[in-house]
Amino acid sequence: MADPPADALEASMRFNLSKRAAKSSLRALTLSPPTSTDFSSNDFLSLSSSPTLHASFLTNLTSAPPRLGSGGSRLLDGNSSYAETLESDIASFHGAEAGCLFNAGFDANAGFFACVPQPGDIIVYDAAIHASVHEGMRLSRAGARLPFRHNDVDDLQLVLEGILTRDELVKAGRRSVFIAVESLYSMDGDLAPLTGIVAAVERLLPRGNGKIVVDEAHSTGLYACSAHVGASIPPPRSPARPLITTLAPPLANPATLS
Structure with a gap:
């Protein structure tokens, strides 16, 4: 008996x-052999295979409530002390007043x-x-969305100057x-000139209405303080300078907004 004809979909x-x-x-799903060298995952710091972290997790699991x-x-009723402690610890790491967990970095950026x-x-x-x-941005209520050339502080300044000439409310x-x-762009691996960006925004928008939002998806924990975004953006960074960091790359977990 012949197979029935396929429907349109x-x-x-x-x-x-x-x-x-x-x-x-x-595309097809694959499994990597456990002995293979990892050049492709988001586990930049190799924490998923850390014996110390594994032991700490098991200790916490056995001492935690059975739920x-x-x-x-x-x-509603799904909050936990673990989530609140994690938000507090991440905010403290970034020198921010507070943090808010999201399911993933994509959700954090899109939601913000x-x-x-x-x-x-x-x-x-x-x-x-x-x-x-x-x-x-596609879902945003913002009045305008304007690009500037990649990592080009001069072009950023031109865009901001154009806004100031057209919008008296921004100027005021x-x-x-x-x-x-x-802070670190994943496609080419280049770092943002954060010091120059901050200087340009503070000079052109001195009334504090310039909000620099830094996505640290690919740089959290990878650099010493001298190269970390915290060194380039002086405190206070929140709420004037929101920071979106993911625990997926490089930590293989959810995202937070601080």
């Missing part, structure tokens, strides 16, 4: 899969830029900023400008 999916196969771009799982969202900029505010972003920031400090950058 199945036929479309099969056609697209065949196109991928023809271009050798058909497994949150039981619901944190806003979708919700925090208010109507009339402006988002200025590095041309190489991550797709998660673009997703947040009554509207905010959010400047979105990454």
Whole structure:
């Protein structure tokens, strides 16, 4: 008996899969041998294979209350002392007043830029900023979204100067400008000129309405204090300078906003 004809959706999916196969771009899940050398994961600090961390986790697990799982969202009845302690520890590490955990770095960026900029505010972003920031900007109520050339402080200054000539509310400090950058860009591995960015923003927006948002997804814990974002952005960094850092790269866990 012949197979029934595929419906429109199945036929479309099969056609697209065949196109991928023809271009050798058909993806499949794989398992890495435990003895292999890791050149591709987000576990930059090798914490997932740390015997010390493993032992500490088991000790905490055996001494913790027997409940497994949150039981619901944190806003309802799923909050825990572990989450609050982690937020506090991460905020302390970054010299911030508070931290807020997200499921992932993508969610943190998308959620922040979708919700925090208010109507009339402006988002200025590095041309190489991550797709998660673009997703947040797409949902944002901000009045304008303006790029500047990648890691180009001079071009950032030109963009900010243009805003000041057009928007009296920004000039008066009554509207905010959010400047979105990454401390370490994952595609090319180049570092943002944070000192120059901070100097330009503070000079052109002296009323404190320039909010530099630094995505540390690929640099948390990788550099000594002399190269860490904390050295380039003097305190107070919060709330004037929000910091989005993930524990996925390099720590292989959720994200936090501090």
